[in-house]
Amino acid sequence: MPSRQTKSPLSGKIPGKIPDGNAKREQLALSEERPDDEALTTDQGVKIASTDDSLKAGERGPTLLEDFHLREKIMRFDHERIPERVVHARGAGAHGHFQVYKSLKQHTRAAFLQDPAVKTPVFVRFSTVVGSRGSADTVRDVRGFAVKFYTSEGNFDLVGNNMPVFFIQDGMKFPDLVHALKPHPNNEIPQAQSAHDSFWDFVSLTPETAHMVLWVMSDRGIPRSYRMMEGFGVHTFRLIDHAGKAQLVKFHWKPLLGVHSLAWEEAQQIAGKDADFHRRDLFDAIVAGAFPEFELGLQIIDEADAQKYGFDLLDPTKLLPEEIVPVERVGKMTLDRNPVNFFAEVEQVAFCVGNVVPGIDFTNDPLLQARLFSYLDTQITRLGGPNFAELPINRPIVPVHNNQHDGFARQTINAGVANYLPNSLSNGSPRPTPAAAGGYQHYQERVDGHTVRMRSPTFQDHFSQARMFLDSQSPAERAHLTDALCFELGKVERVAIRERVVRDILAKIDVGLAETVAKAIGVTDVGKTPRRNTAGKETQPSPALSMAATISDTIATRRIAILVAPGVIGRSIASVKSNLEKRGAVVEYVSVHLGTIPSSDGADVEALRSLLNTPSVVYDAVIVADGDESVTMLAQHPDAHRFVQEAFRHYKALGALGRGQALLLAAGIEDPGSQPGVVLSPKPEGLVKEFRNAVAQHRHWTRVTNKPPQFSAPV
Numbered sequence: 001m002p003s004r005q006t007k008s009p010l011s012g013k014i015p016g017k018i019p020d021g022n023a024k025r026e027q028l029a030l031s032e033e034r035p036d037d038e039a040l041t042t043d044q045g046v047k048i049a050s051t052d053d054s055l056k057a058g059e060r061g062p063t064l065l066e067d068f069h070l071r072e073k074i075m076r077f078d079h080e081r082i083p084e085r086v087v088h089a090r091g092a093g094a095h096g097h098f099q100v101y102k103s104l105k106q107h108t109r110a111a112f113l114q115d116p117a118v119k120t121p122v123f124v125r126f127s128t129v130v131g132s133r134g135s136a137d138t139v140r141d142v143r144g145f146a147v148k149f150y151t152s153e154g155n156f157d158l159v160g161n162n163m164p165v166f167f168i169q170d171g172m173k174f175p176d177l178v179h180a181l182k183p184h185p186n187n188e189i190p191q192a193q194s195a196h197d198s199f200w201d202f203v204s205l206t207p208e209t210a211h212m213v214l215w216v217m218s219d220r221g222i223p224r225s226y227r228m229m230e231g232f233g234v235h236t237f238r239l240i241d242h243a244g245k246a247q248l249v250k251f252h253w254k255p256l257l258g259v260h261s262l263a264w265e266e267a268q269q270i271a272g273k274d275a276d277f278h279r280r281d282l283f284d285a286i287v288a289g290a291f292p293e294f295e296l297g298l299q300i301i302d303e304a305d306a307q308k309y310g311f312d313l314l315d316p317t318k319l320l321p322e323e324i325v326p327v328e329r330v331g332k333m334t335l336d337r338n339p340v341n342f343f344a345e346v347e348q349v350a351f352c353v354g355n356v357v358p359g360i361d362f363t364n365d366p367l368l369q370a371r372l373f374s375y376l377d378t379q380i381t382r383l384g385g386p387n388f389a390e391l392p393i394n395r396p397i398v399p400v401h402n403n404q405h406d407g408f409a410r411q412t413i414n415a416g417v418a419n420y421l422p423n424s425l426s427n428g429s430p431r432p433t434p435a436a437a438g439g440y441q442h443y444q445e446r447v448d449g450h451t452v453r454m455r456s457p458t459f460q461d462h463f464s465q466a467r468m469f470l471d472s473q474s475p476a477e478r479a480h481l482t483d484a485l486c487f488e489l490g491k492v493e494r495v496a497i498r499e500r501v502v503r504d505i506l507a508k509i510d511v512g513l514a515e516t517v518a519k520a521i522g523v524t525d526v527g528k529t530p531r532r533n534t535a536g537k538e539t540q541p542s543p544a545l546s547m548a549a550t551i552s553d554t555i556a557t558r559r560i561a562i563l564v565a566p567g568v569i570g571r572s573i574a575s576v577k578s579n580l581e582k583r584g585a586v587v588e589y590v591s592v593h594l595g596t597i598p599s600s601d602g603a604d605v606e607a608l609r610s611l612l613n614t615p616s617v618v619y620d621a622v623i624v625a626d627g628d629e630s631v632t633m634l635a636q637h638p639d640a641h642r643f644v645q646e647a648f649r650h651y652k653a654l655g656a657l658g659r660g661q662a663l664l665l666a667a668g669i670e671d672p673g674s675q676p677g678v679v680l681s682p683k684p685e686g687l688v689k690e691f692r693n694a695v696a697q698h699r700h701w702t703r704v705t706n707k708p709p710q711f712s713a714p715v
């Protein structure tokens with residue numbers, strides 16, 4: 001049994017009574033092992049005199065079987081890996097808490113949603129879906145957004161994604177979808193990508209994928225950060241109040257930093273330059289105290305209104321537009337602590353849509369119903385047996401009593417002989433709790449029907465909402481989505497698949513889109529579909545589906561690079577840096593080498609990064625510092641050219657102080673002063689305000705960047 005920790009994670013404080021009263025944190029601390037001046041022992045607790053050499057018969061002789069330390073050490077090493085998740089293998093996690101703004105007792109009896117004073121501990125795991133555990137973070141994919149609430153009534157898991165709909169309507173198709181999406185079984189290529197024949201083959205033959213495919217091809221498929229994406233429960237769930245009355249509900253997470261994405265070329269470059277980009281971003285933000293925050297939003301629908309929206313609320317390929325039923329923001333989740341051990345927490349956490357508490361219930365969404373089986377089932381293999389709920393990260397903060405015993409890796413020692421119910425030998429314990437006293441009771445929905453293997457006719461319209469999504473995009477977003485389709489389908493080798501996607505999917509969403517894509521991928525026949533709205537119903541755009549109107553008034557946690565070289569004017573750039581840092585930006589000097597960069601005014605600067613190994617794709621914005629010598633050196637440096645060219649191509653805010661604009665010109669950025677998001681000024685005070693606004697805008701998508709950069713402009 002590991003000893004109780006002697007120091008608390010990151011803070012170095014002595015635990016015991018955890019100051020913020022986070023019950024899960026206190027519980028996890030009991031399982032932590034923090035060697036601090038401890039003796040090395042075997043797993044049996046025997047102290048070991050040497051761990052560097054195996055036991056041999058003579059200095060140059062064979063190793064002896066009796067070397068129990070060697071055998072144990074190697075055996076434990078041999079079995080360190082467990083199977084990765086069959087989907088969502090790559091992820092990152094964080095701890096935090098959740099609080100409601102005001103009681104939701106009129107909607108649900110769930111205890112953690114009653115009292116704004118209650119802080120419910122949470123653990124969140126963000127993930128990609130397709131790639132293996134070691135794949136890159138910034139691939140085009142759906143992101144998992146799974147939250148475990150450790151409530152006073154047991155664990156509630158909200159296992160969602162960063163997109164509000166899904167590819168398929170019935171869980172029966174999930175293995176087909178994932179087989180098509182994963183690398184080809186013959187050569188296991190390509191890794192973490194949907195740009196290949198089998199995925200698009202499946203799409204071309206499965207029209208219900210149309211809506212979700214547009215989401216994945218949109219900028220939502222390449223988020224800037226886990227901290228800057230929305231989350232969705234996808235399915236319609238039920239809330240049950242104290243009187244047993246049910247309402248339907250859709251769950252949302254809204255990030256307080258807004259919803260932002262990368263540019264596609266940038267995302268691909270980051271995948272090579274920093275495959276851990278999102279994982280690092282989450283970890284670093286929490287270390288810096290810039291705690292990610294998300295508001296929980298609810299769309300609540302009376303059961304009686306379930307049929308009135310023109311689509312079926314049980315169909316997970318449909319969303320309920322916020323303009324029709326507004327999202328009420330009911331509480332906030334704050335992520336304020338990194339895991340202590342990735343494996344123990346992020347890898348061993350086991351989410352399950354079936355983990356609900358009284359006051360929350362399911363609907364008959366056939367995708368949700370299959371999920372209710374899948375998670376528990378897969379975790380038996382992944383976590384090596386049925387006892388994974390006992391792992392520290394999965395344990396509820398309330399007591400667990402039942403007669404589910406034994407099995408691999410059982411931790412609990414069940415005393416007594418009465419491991420059955422009813423019993424008299426332990427006073428009938430553990431005994432059920434009546435619903436009125438807090439026992440979980442399923443909602444008593446009336447069900448009546450024939451046993452059929454079929455899809456409801458109310459699930460048949462696959463294109464109206466895809467079109468609504470497309471029509472809701474800003475011109476820049478629509479252009480990105482079109483480019484993404486051209487990219488992905490351009491990687492499909494079989495012409496027949498490309499043709500089918502264009503003719504049977506895209507043309508039914510929007511013929512203009514189909515024609516543009518068809519041209520790019522060498523397809524000549526887009527079919528005979530009339531121009532619009534033949535497939536499905538007329539829909540209104542939903543502005544909430546565009547990221548264009550998102551929060552853009554903060555530079556908090558934005559990463560800004562300042563390019564400097566020897567001879568820089570240190571004082572002016574230092575004042576810019578400190579101004580940006582005061583607003584929460586993370587600002588780093590990047591130079592021709594690491595360490596101290598001599599200035600021309602005695603205010604030397606410290607370069608944390610060098611042009612040799614740090615590209616601008618890992619920053620949100622770039623400033624070029626002032627100083628004749630510094631700018632001349634940078635203007636002759638190919639890596640400095642690439643640094644600003646790529647920032648320009650990726651629509652980022654660019655600033656130049658004084659002579660700094662000469663680097664922009666040298667790198668081929670014509671007339672920089674007239675470019676959107678490019679801020680020039682001779683003085684720091686003239687630069688900072690406008691530059692801050694430019695960074696807060698996130699990206700300047702209207703910038704025209706398709707002109708090839710010129711390398712010959714004079715300095």
Ligand code: HEM
Pocket residue numbers: 084085086087088091125126127143144145146159160161166170171172174232233234235349350351367368370371374375378379382
């Ligand atoms: C019938 C359809 C689905 C099936 C059978 C299914 C199955 C699975 C399985 C087997 C895992 C791995 C779990 C583990 O090893 O612990 C998983 C993970 C996950 N699934 Fe699903 N899934 C389905 C649909 C969905 C949908 C619609 C969503 C989003 C609403 C979703 C979100 C997630 C997330 C976020 C994870 C990662 C959980 C984590 O971080 O550990 N899945 N799914």
